[in-house]
Amino acid sequence: MATLVLSTVGRALGGPIGGAVGAILGQAIDARLFRHAAREGPRLADLSVQTSSYGTPLPQLFGTMRVAGTVIWSTDLIETRNSQRGGKGRPATNTYSYSASFAVALSARPIVAVRRIWAEGRLLRGAAGDWKTQTGFRLHPGSEDQPVDPLIAAAMGATPAYRGIAYAVFEGLLLADFGNRIPSLTFEVVADAAAVPSGTIAATIAPEVTAQGGLPLDGFAAAGANVRGVLETLALLDGGWWRSDGARLVRQTDTGAAVPIADAGLAAGGRTPRRRRTVAALASVPREVAVAHHDPARDYQVGVQRMRRPGPGERIDRVELPAVIDATAAKGVAAALLARGEIERTRRQVALGREGLGIAPGAIVALDGEAGRWRVASSSISGVLTTLTLLPIGTVPVAGAASSGACLPAADLPIGRTALAAAELPGLGEAPLTLPRLSVVACGSGPGWRQATLLYSLDEGASWSAAPASAAPGMIGTVDVPPAAAASGRLADRQSAVVVTLLRDDMMLGDADAVMRGQGGNLALVGDELIQFATATPLGGGRWRLTDLMRGVRGSEAAIATHRTGERFVLIEPDAITAIALPAAAIGRRLRLLASGVGDAAPVETAVTITGASVAPPAPVLGSVTVEADGGMTVRWVRRSRAGWSWRDGVDVPLGEESEGYRLAWTTSAGPQAAVTDAPAYRFTAAARPPAGTSVTVVQLGTLAVSTPLTIIVGDTA
Structure with missing residues (x-):
């Protein structure tokens, strides 16, 4: 297997932090990120865009976050070819599918779990842990004893276990839904089981910090170029800042005790303290502050809250908080930053003696x-x-409630188990089939079901062949009230009604006028009979009443008398049918069919006996008996053809077979009798005439199969 090493992973914020701490102690701890661009803190783009760059640092995740991660290993695209037999004289059709295996690093500290996974904005894995696309998945949570992934080891040989780094491995992810490329993924990562105080986060990433509670955060990603930027970001969330306490850093808020500064110290030496006050112009501070954050009401996607003040100035500042906070909290941060910008226009400088060293x-x-x-x-x-240098501590206004805005989350639809229907239907087009064909319709018990892979066997499971994957989800159900018996020669049936229950309540049937039905609309398989219905009336609970029927469509009139409650109902739509072309030798053999969907714990199986119905001509019709003057008898019938079901031009349709032929069978006192003719009539001599009441069956001989029989009863012709 060809593989690519896409990147190495580093631990964001790892290693000694003495230099960063020294920088914090030597300058203003709470200098905001948007005022000093060189002091880079975490950025939301680092979390929402998947990368594969060499040496990309990983965030340390806390609480629950949605992150894209870094692709650290991948195979080339894996191509799978499926060859489907063509018709007589036609070449086989090759179809190709693609998959890939890859690994994505998520966090530079251990995590608990991965919940939902999005691919290109669509759910790849739902909240219940159900997968929407077929793949193998393994999570390495970042423990210090986690083993090497076997797939990566098999492909690469010597490879690290990435201990201390949480990463996910996808094995054989099908790529058809993503343009045959590895999709951009984002992950709902649970690093801690509950909210984590900001002080705990700070102490985790910087051992010199003494944890002192702080704002509980549902999620936070400690990423960026240095520790200092992360600490400053944490301080922004609740208006606190960091100060030194000996060799430690502690978190300080504006409610702490104040150190008094008196004049007495310098006055005793004959001098007065020097105090200088400056006030910056209002236009020099932000007029608007925008706070970007991960909004839990938006599936952890980025939300932005803005606050604007009246007055002069054009400056707009944007703060990026890689934290999970709601819209109201984010608006509060924006309001506090805007207010502090105005308050801190005023600055004091105070000159002290040695007592100022403390x-x-x-x-x-x-x-x-x-x-x-x-x-x-x-x-x-x-x-x-x-x-x-002093900054005033003022009262920050409390912002009002904020809205997350309209959000259209990715649909998290259950997949459910695959439901399968297979039948050997006649060709749905005008051209006759040249080889037997099995028609397969599949759907799922959940609305999120999309497709299943199909395998079939003609030797009772000794070997299996791949079929094309299932087509668009179809409509499958069961019959509650079957159609009434009807004369085989009467197609229009306005007396019967069929009541069916579809597999799911969200499945819908519709009406079809004469034009739509003439084009094949509202064609359904009820048991083994093909019908068309004009009207579908909803009865609730997934039940529908179908009326104004056409019976025995496309030569299926032999099944009119075989109906029973509980038999299958399948809506026949071309885009919902997977056609499996079979060899002529399959006729008379049992075919086993397996379907495997994403939601199937085990393959779903059904079996069909291939009778040749898909390539058999329809049964002859309009049988009649004529007694000849010499005492003989002629039996006549009208042939039908599987070439030209619609009969659009009103003239005889083509034969549709290599030659015309019929076989007759009847029984007399002498035993079973048979005859073959190449015309739609057969003459009995007077001596060979069957007695009255004899049933004569006529089948048309097709190229590959024979039709169902037409039965002609010989009357009393004495």
Whole structure:
């Protein structure tokens, strides 16, 4: 198997963080991401776009997140050829399908599970764990003792186990639904069983951080270029910031105790504290703040909440939060950032003596003689002079409720078990078939069912041949009230009604006018009889009443008298039929058919005896008996043809067989009798005339099979 190594995986935020911590301690801890682009924090694009770039870092996931991951290994496309026999004198048809096997790294720390999986925005795996497309799937959760994946090892030889990294392996994913390429996937990953406080996340990614609770987050992805960016992002969520506490970092909020700064220290030396106040122009701060986040109401897709202030300025800032928060919380973050932008237009610089050495960035201070509280943004030391830059701590307004907007989630429809119907139907077109053909209709008990693979055997399972996959889902049900018995020569039946129950309540039948029926519309297999119906009346619960019938369509009148309650109902639609071409030698043999859909725990099987009905001419009709003047008797009938069912031009249709021939059979006191003729009539001599009441059966001889019989009763002709 050819393989490609697409990337290596690195641990985002891994390794020593001393430099990052030092940078935090030396500058303003809460400098926002959108003000200093060089300090890169996590970006949503890192999570929503699947990559295969060499050396791509992986996020550490917390709670429940939707991420795309990184493809770390893949095979080439695997091509499968299916050859289907052609008709007489026609070449075989080859069809091709493609699949691929690949692995996707998800998290740089262990996870608990993977729930839903989306492929190109459609659900590949539903909330119940059901797959919508056939594939093999294995999850390696990132434990430190996880084994090497056997498929990757078989393809690559020596390969790492990626311990500590959670990754998923797809084996043989069918690609027909995705343009025969590996689709872009996103995964609902459960890294922790419950919400995780922001402080716990910070302590996990940076051992120097002391966890102090914080905002509980349903999900968070710690990714980006450095630890500092992640810590700053966590601080944005609840308005807190980080400050040093000896050799540790602790989380600080604006409710903490304030350190008083008095004038006495410098006044004793004959100097006064130097305080400088500056106020930036309103136009210099954002007029609008947009907060992008993962919205649980949108299946964890990105939502954006905006807040705008009145007044001058054109600046619009966007903050990307790789966190799962609802729309109202995101709007609150936007409102807080906008308000703090206005509040922090005012800055103070305070010069202190040596007592200022104990006031580190992040501390809260109160100035003697001034109202309010201040946060130390930065500190600089020159000789014995310590200069603190202060930002005011103000009241942040509470934002109102927010909407996630309209969301059209991917349909999570159950697949269910495959239902299968197979019959040897006559050709549905005008041209007669040249080889036997089995018609297969399949659907599923769930509305999400799409297709099943088909295998058939003509030797009772000793060998199996691949058939084309099932076509579009069909309409299959059972008959509650069968049609009444009718004369075999009477096609129109306005007295009977058929009541059927379809497999699912969401299946629908419709009416068809004469033109539509003339084009083959509303053709159905009821038991073994083909009928057409003009009107379908819903009765509720998936039940339908079918009336204004055409009976014995396409030569199936022999089955009119065979109906029973519980027999099959199948709507015959060309795009729902899979045709399996068979060799002529299949006639008279039993065919076993297996169907395997995504929702089938075991293959679904049915069996059909191939009688040649698909290539047999229809039975002759309009039998009559004429007594000749010499005492002989002529039996006559009208042939029919499987070439030209619609009889559009009003003239005799072509024979449809290599030659015309008929076989007659009857029984006399001397035993069974038979005769063969090449014309639609047979003359008995007076001596050989069957007695009155004798049943004479006539079958037309087809190229590959014979028709069902026409029975002619010889009357009293004495």
